[in-house]
Amino acid sequence: MEIARAIYMCVETEREKNPAFVAFSDDMTPSEFETFCAEQLRRAGWNARVTMQSRDQGVDVVAEKRGVRVVLQCKLYARPVGNKSVQEAAAARAHEQADYGIVVSNNRYTQDAEQLASTNKILLLHYTDLCNLDNIIRPRSPASDVWYYVDGNGQVGPLTLQGLKETLTTFSSAKDVLVWCDRFPDWKLAKDIPELKAQSDHLRSRRGAAPRSYRARVRA
Numbered sequence: 001m002e003i004a005r006a007i008y009m010c011v012e013t014e015r016e017k018n019p020a021f022v023a024f025s026d027d028m029t030p031s032e033f034e035t036f037c038a039e040q041l042r043r044a045g046w047n048a049r050v051t052m053q054s055r056d057q058g059v060d061v062v063a064e065k066r067g068v069r070v071v072l073q074c075k076l077y078a079r080p081v082g083n084k085s086v087q088e089a090a091a092a093r094a095h096e097q098a099d100y101g102i103v104v105s106n107n108r109y110t111q112d113a114e115q116l117a118s119t120n121k122i123l124l125l126h127y128t129d130l131c132n133l134d135n136i137i138r139p140r141s142p143a144s145d146v147w148y149y150v151d152g153n154g155q156v157g158p159l160t161l162q163g164l165k166e167t168l169t170t171f172s173s174a175k176d177v178l179v180w181c182d183r184f185p186d187w188k189l190a191k192d193i194p195e196l197k198a199q200s201d202h203l204r205s206r207r208g209a210a211p212r213s214y215r216a217r218v219r220a
Contacts, residue, residue: 024106024127033076033127034060037104040130046070058092068137069098075105081124082110090120099185100137104130119155121185145181149190161195168196 024036034050038061041048048063061072073089075081085103093101102123103109109117109124117124129136147164148157159167168174168190175191190196 028076030074030076033106034074037061037072037074037127037130038063040127041133044131044133046133058088059096062096062098065134068100069096070100070102070133070137071096071098073101073103075103075107077105077107080108080110080113081105082113083116086113086116086120086122086124089117089122093122121180121182145183147179147181149180150178150187165196 028036038048038050041061041063046063046065048061050061051059058073059071060074063070063072071089071092073085073092075085081103085105089101089103092098100123101121102125103113103117104125104127106127114124116122123136125133125136145161146158147161148155148159149164149167150156156167164179168177171177174196175189177190178187179190179193179196180187
């Protein structure tokens with residue numbers, strides 16, 4: 001196994017020095033498409049490698065840049081990409097402890113796949129998006145993010161930051177509410193999010209004091 005891995009790494013190193021695919025071709029095999037996707041990321045400054053197929057755990061390409069780790073499922077399809085690929089990308093992200101899970105294809109995605117991706121925080125990209133991956137995953141200002149929270153009935157959203165803040169003021173214990181936006185790799189408690197901490201502190205202090213009308217009656 002070690003010999004096979006050494007040979008594999010030598011081949012990958014040579015591929016990095018001499019890219020095999022400058023442009024996409026309809027004649028590519030699925031394996032060649034994986035290599036093409038990795039090469040597109042390398043051109044964009046990512047340290048990308050194609051995984052060993054016998055040990056990939058559903059991961060086709062692993063890439064890192066400035067401390068950000070992403071895993072790719074590369075799907076060369078003649079039909080729209082469905083739910084299975086999204087599920088594989090979500091499992092691959094968890095296995096590799098990556099910041100982002102990505103499905104990349106030459107085709108479009110089904111509506112079911114898009115819905116599943118949005119709830120599992122998986123990016124669905126066309127291969128032409130890979131050269132612009134930095135901008136796609138670049139953190140934005142909190143006010144421009146899309147936010148979600150979980151209540152007793154399940155996931156609620158999308159909301160703006162201001163809309164979420166206003167909603168949290170109606171909770172008796174906002175600090176324990178799970179919140180997610182597309183900058184986060186996973187759900188967080190509202191009390192752990194700087195933009196929402198004020199709402200949690202305000203509600204906590206408000207619960208510690210009796211309503212004004214009650215205090216007035218006591219003094220009277």
